[in-house]
Amino acid sequence: MIRIIGIGSPFGADSCGLAAARRLEREPPAGAQVVAVDRPGAALVDLLDGIDAAILIDAIRSGAPPGTVLDVDLREVLRSSPRPASSHDFGVAAAIHLAEALGKLPPRGRLLGIEIAPRPSGTCTDGDAAVQDGLAEVVGRTREWVVAFLRPNG
Amino acid sequence: MPSTRTRRKVVDVAALPRVEGGGSLHLVVEGDRVTDLRLVLFEPPRFFDALLRGRHAREAPDVTARICGICPVAYQMSAVHALERLFGVSIDPAVRALRRLYYCGEWIESHALHIFMLAAPDYLGCDSAVTLARKDRPAVERGFRLRRAGNAIVSLLGGRSVHPVSACIGGFTRAPRAAEVVALRAELERARDDAVAAVRWVAGFDLLDRKLDIEFVALRHPNEYPMNDGRMVSSKGLDCPQGRFAEVFEEHQVPYSNALHATVKGRGAYFLGPLARINLNFDALGPTVTGVARETGIRWPSSNPSVSIVARTLEILYAIEEALRIIDDYEEPAAPAASWTPRAGVGSAVTEAPRGSLYHLYETDEHGVIRRAHIVPPTAQNQAQIEADLRALAPSILPLSRASAAALCETVVRNYDPCISCATHFLDLEVVRR
Numbered sequence: 137m138i139r140i141i142g143i144g145s146p147f148g149a150d151s152c153g154l155a156a157a158r159r160l161e162r163e164p165p166a167g168a169q170v171v172a173v174d175r176p177g178a179a180l181v182d183l184l185d186g187i188d189a190a191i192l193i194d195a196i197r198s199g200a201p202p203g204t205v206l207d208v209d210l211r212e213v214l215r216s217s218p219r220p221a222s223s224h225d226f227g228v229a230a231a232i233h234l235a236e237a238l239g240k241l242p243p244r245g246r247l248l249g250i251e252i253a254p255r256p257s258g259t260c261t262d263g264d265a266a267v268q269d270g271l272a273e274v275v276g277r278t279r280e281w282v283v284a285f286l287r288p289n290g
Numbered sequence: 291m292p293s294t295r296t297r298r299k300v301v302d303v304a305a306l307p308r309v310e311g312g313g314s315l316h317l318v319v320e321g322d323r324v325t326d327l328r329l330v331l332f333e334p335p336r337f338f339d340a341l342l343r344g345r346h347a348r349e350a351p352d353v354t355a356r357i358c359g360i361c362p363v364a365y366q367m368s369a370v371h372a373l374e375r376l377f378g379v380s381i382d383p384a385v386r387a388l389r390r391l392y393y394c395g396e397w398i399e400s401h402a403l404h405i406f407m408l409a410a411p412d413y414l415g416c417d418s419a420v421t422l423a424r425k426d427r428p429a430v431e432r433g434f435r436l437r438r439a440g441n442a443i444v445s446l447l448g449g450r451s452v453h454p455v456s457a458c459i460g461g462f463t464r465a466p467r468a469a470e471v472v473a474l475r476a477e478l479e480r481a482r483d484d485a486v487a488a489v490r491w492v493a494g495f496d497l498l499d500r501k502l503d504i505e506f507v508a509l510r511h512p513n514e515y516p517m518n519d520g521r522m523v524s525s526k527g528l529d530c531p532q533g534r535f536a537e538v539f540e541e542h543q544v545p546y547s548n549a550l551h552a553t554v555k556g557r558g559a560y561f562l563g564p565l566a567r568i569n570l571n572f573d574a575l576g577p578t579v580t581g582v583a584r585e586t587g588i589r590w591p592s593s594n595p596s597v598s599i600v601a602r603t604l605e606i607l608y609a610i611e612e613a614l615r616i617i618d619d620y621e622e623p624a625a626p627a628a629s630w631t632p633r634a635g636v637g638s639a640v641t642e643a644p645r646g647s648l649y650h651l652y653e654t655d656e657h658g659v660i661r662r663a664h665i666v667p668p669t670a671q672n673q674a675q676i677e678a679d680l681r682a683l684a685p686s687i688l689p690l691s692r693a694s695a696a697a698l699c700e701t702v703v704r705n706y707d708p709c710i711s712c713a714t715h716f717l718d719l720e721v722v723r724r
Contacts, residue, residue, distance in 0.1 A: 174452065177359075178407060178419075182438065226407075230420065237423035238431060 138168040138285050139187045140278055143194040143228060145175055149256030149263060152195035152271055156250075159275050165282040180231035181240055189244040189285040191278050194228055195260065196249035203251060203266030205273050210245030211236075246281050248274045297321060299688055301695045306703060310360055310408075311710030315699055317680060317687070324684045327677055328546040329703065331669075331710045335548050342663035347373050347632060347654050351457045354650070354665065358709060359452055360403065363396035363444060364643030366457040367518055368650035368665075373459050376637025376652060379630040384623035385461040386518070388447060391471075391616045392457070393517040393641075394609040395443025398436060398481070399451070400644035401564070401602045401609075404707045405492065406433025409599050412701040413495035429491060432484045436606060439481035442474055443613060461627030471620045478610050478617070485607040486582055492603050493586035498596040498702075502682055504675070505554060506566035506591075509642050515574040515608060516567060518641050523570055524560065525591070532640040535649050541666065549710075552671040559674035562646025563706065564601040565592065579608045595679055598705050632658025643668050645707050669708045676706050 142157025144150045157172035164170050168191075171183065184190055196206055213232045228247070235241040250260070250270040257263045260271055301317040312333045318326035338357055342350060350369040355362035367389060374381065381389075406429065407419040416422040423430040441451040446466050448454020456463045507528065509520035522538065523529045530538055539560075541550040554560050569591035572580065583590055583604050588597050638651040646668030653662035679702055687695045 178403070178434075178437075179441075179451075181434065230418075233420045234423055234430075237420050238427055238434075 137187045138165075138189045138191070138282055139183060140165070140168050140170045140191045140282070141180070141183055141193070142170070142172040143176065143180070143192060144172075144260075147259070149252040149258070149260055149267065150195045152250040152252065152260035152267070152274075153193040155260045156193045156248075156271055156274050156278065159271075160278060165279050167286050168282045176231070177226045178231060178234065180228065181235045181238065184231070184235045184242060184245075185240040187242045190242045191245065191281050192228060192247045193274055193278065194247070194249055195252045197252055197254070198249075200251045201266065202253040202256075202264050203268075203270035205270050205277065206247070206249035206251070207277060208247050208249075210241065210247055213247060244285055248277060248281075250274050297688060299695065301687065301692070301699055303696050303700060306700055310358075310708065313708070313710045315680075315703065317684075317699060319684045319687055322685045322688070324681045327680060329673055329677055329680070331547045331549040331673070331708075333548060333710050339663045339665055342652075342660045345660055347377075347652065347658040347660055348459060350650075350652065350660065350663070351459070352455060355453050355455070355457075357665070357667075360400050360709060361396060361643050361645065362453050363392055363448065363457070364641060364648050365650075365665075366448075366454070367393060367641040368639050368643075368648045369652075370457055370459050371518060371639035371641060372637045372650040372652050373654075374630070374637070375639060376635050376654060377459065377630045377633055377658075379460050379628050381461055381628055382623045382625070384621055385465070385627070387616050387619065388462065388465065388623070389457075390514075390517055391443060391613055391620075392447040394613040394616070395440045395447065397517075397609040397644050398440030398606050398613075399444065400440070401606045402433050402436035402440060404644075405488065405599060405603055405606075406430055406436075408707070409704055410492070410495075412697075412704065413492075413497070413599075429488075432488060432491075435484050436481050436488065439474075439477045439610070442477055446470055446474065458627055460630050461623070461625070463626060465623050465626035468620055468622055471617050475614065475617055478614050482607070482610045482614070485603070485610050489582050489586065489600065489603045489607060492599045493588070495599070497594070497599070499594065500596060500682070501593050502595060502679065504593055504595065504678075505557060505560040506569045507554070507560045507562055507647060508567040508570045509640060509647060510570055511574070515571050515576075515612070516642050522640060522647070524554070525566075525569060526554075526557065528554065532649075533638060535638060535640055535666075536651070539666075539671070541670075547673065549670040549673060550666075551674045552666065553674055559678045560671065561595065561675045562668045562672050563598065564605045564644075565595065565598040566646060567642060568601045568604060575604070575608055576611060578611055579604055582607060595702075595705060598707075602707070632656065636662075645669055645709055646672065667709070669706070669710060672706050672708065676703055676708070679706075 142153040144153035299319045351366040354365035449456045506525040509516035510523040511520035634656040649666040651664040
């Protein structure tokens with residue numbers, strides 16, 4: 137099973153992952169389950185468990201121009217160092233590290249990030265035009281990755 | 291010839307890791323004396339008490355549930371009980387049992403999160419749950435299973451596991467069908483074995499061996515282990531109805547923290563949470579839990595704050611046992627909530643949040659609009675006790691390296707499972723040695 141996991145907060149520009157999940161839910165890609173989760177913390181580990189592939193969608197802030205799309209293998213996230221954080225800082229990267237340590241990271245997966253503005257206005261769907269373009273691109277790429285994961289050697 | 295120079299040690303932790311929220315610690319030890327100690331809860335104040343003013347009483351459980359992502363049930367329960375007292379609402383015994391089941395779910399998930407993700411790495415040479423998972427994967431998997439069992443209860447009764455929405459004045463917006471409640475049973479049965487294994491696991495940790503003069507405070511109820519109901523009691527003779535909370539305890543501002551400190555009037559700091567509850571209610575834990583508690587070799591009641599992690603794990607076992615009992619006895623209530631009519635007045639309640647007693651007070655007008663709200667979270671109340679605990683630790687800190695001193699102080703603070711966001715509505719450690 138392929139699980140598409142849109143991650144975010146209902147408020148402000150951090151809503152990109154949730155907005156992407158909602159768009160995908162309207163016409164879910166065949167062979168994939170779509171879930172939208174509000175800042176799951178360690179609960180993300182449970183969502184990564186027992187599936188063949190995962191596509192995580194989240195808002196990111198890396199300093200790139202707003203709307204830039206990041207598309208990386210989930211295992212690339214493991215190259216970051218998990219820091220012993222407050223439980224409030226237990227984010228997507230920490231959950232991916234923990235899932236890997238527990239043997240729950242699916243064999244295939246992508247992290248799709250949408251760069252938001254440094255000082256965003258509005259939510260992901262009514263704010264910066266470039267971010268909305270990025271959202272549309274991520275929705276399209278998600279569908280392409282589902283097709284790729286479903287190929288016999290995908 | 292002894293040195294005439296006073297030995298001075300400064301410990302600074304700028305941002306305490308593995309706690310709920312953000313805070314820091316600054317500690318100066320000179321000789322065997324602590325000359326400066328500041329547990330700084332620097333998360334900004336959240337003004338929930340003011341935010342509630344002008345809102346209708348029926349909104350209080352949903353608004354206050356937003357104070358904490360870990361213990362929203364506690365906020366809902368203190369809110370509904372305070373407002374039910376104010377409006378003279380009697381709840382159906384079946385609803386009372388459901389609320390107890392709801393609280394069991396929160397204790398299980400909150401305690402499991404703290405034990406396995408935040409505290410256990412301290413005792414096993416790990417800096418995070420990730421490194422602990424690489425070292426002892428079965429233990430962390432056990433923690434995940436326990437947390438899921440708690441989440442399942444909260445999700446069923448609250449509508450969702452985070453910031454649940456169904457608790458209301460008079461009961462719940464929806465009571466679960468008997469089949470839905472019975473469906474929780476299998477996961478809780480498995481969780482019971484995990485909880486027993488977890489108690490044995492934490493009891494084997496190399497816990498600090500200390501004996502402190504502590505006033506433990508918790509609710510106590512004649513017929514049950516306290517959650518939603520009972521009198522306020524302490525290990526130093528306090529025994530009063532919940533309504534006297536504001537007469538017995540006093541809050542005061544310290545210049546360095548965004549959370550008010552609290553003391554027992556005329557005495558001082560006090561200790562809330564699982565160890566306080568177990569110390570004051572050991573006889574109410576039932577034969578299975580007391581049997582497992584005695585197997586640990588710890589003498590209960592215990593004046594060693596470091597055994598809190600064992601007490602917390604025993605409470606997971608208790609909550610599972612209690613949840614199973616409630617499930618077996620469950621009968622759907624005639625109505626999910628009692629009807630009520632607002633009136634002008636003042637009502638307050640204390641319930642036992644995972645971290646200890648949580649006080650809510652509301653004053654409403656005749657239309658049920660909140661004119662005054664006052665919330666006293668357990669972490670705020672525990673601050674003075676955490677500082678007292680660190681002061682008692684000072685002689686042990688001096689011989690240690692800076693890193694070891696900071697790690698020890700962090701462990702001591704973390705032992706209280708502080709929820710800093712609740713209290714300010716955290717911890718960076720700064721250790722200064724002189």
